[in-house]
Amino acid sequence: MNRFLLPLAVFVVLVGFLAVGLNLDPREVPSPLIGKPAPLFAVPQLEVAEKTFSPKEMLGKVWLLNVWASWCVSCRDEHPILVAYSKKGNIPPVIGLDYKDQRADGARWLTQFGNPYQLSAFDADGRVGIDYGVYGVPETYLIDKAGVIRYKQIGPITPEVMEKKILPLARELDK
């Protein structure tokens, strides 16, 4: 009996490790920015080039910074979800960051697929993206009233992520 117990225990532990390993997504690198102030920037807006946007303007509000681009394929999956939620109006204000895009392409994208953003900032050379540690668009940051990053979604927001993670946390932060 004892002869089989030990190999069995080792086997079970090994299977446990492998099961956890299989469920981890190597593309999801935890951001060191969570719990830190959102990096400040000032860049032109996408639609009105003369106006700039800076995260300072959002102090005192819980808001979402959604990094997108017209060339980004998974943004097409995510976009309808953002549009639907913004129509319902029960999500925090969403600011877009059009990342390494052409102005005309970005604007056309919004006319074509709808605009869920209060406004979109235009990050032509990707420098803002670097400060936020963006490495795979779309990415979304939940930022609290004090301007601290509380959550980062890497990859498209799904209704499940929105309902289970982003909205409950946003409500919590809004209290």
Added chain:
Amino acid sequence: MKSIAVILLGLLLATIVSAKEAAPLAEDPVVEQRMIRITEELRCLVCQNESLAGSHADLAEDLRREVRGLIREGKSDDEVKEFLVSRYGDFVLYRPPMKATTVLLWLGPFVLAIVGLIALILYLRRRSLSVVDAVLNDEEKQRAEALLKENQ
């Protein structure tokens, strides 16, 4: 014959037109060398099996540009690495620092090796104890000797 020449010319033009614009050559070889030395130790986040120095991903290109800028500003190697770690986390370092979260990564293999070694020693000891020295009676001894002789 003429038509073939025309087709070849067309193909040649097509390659010229579609060829990607060559990346500008290093303006400053010293900066470039340091940039490569630093980025060889860093992981590209888009193609995770490639170093930042060798990746052709757009982001890698941007980050190399940032690193060049930092070097020109006179930042030290550690400061450049810190710039990237503060944005992308320890994951970008091929040699992550020893921390509470990376202890398992650093010590795990040694712990496993030691556990394996102890298990092996225990197993061998138990086995050598369980083998009892064989005792032969006279008849068996004679037979054994006879067999040994036969073989000679």
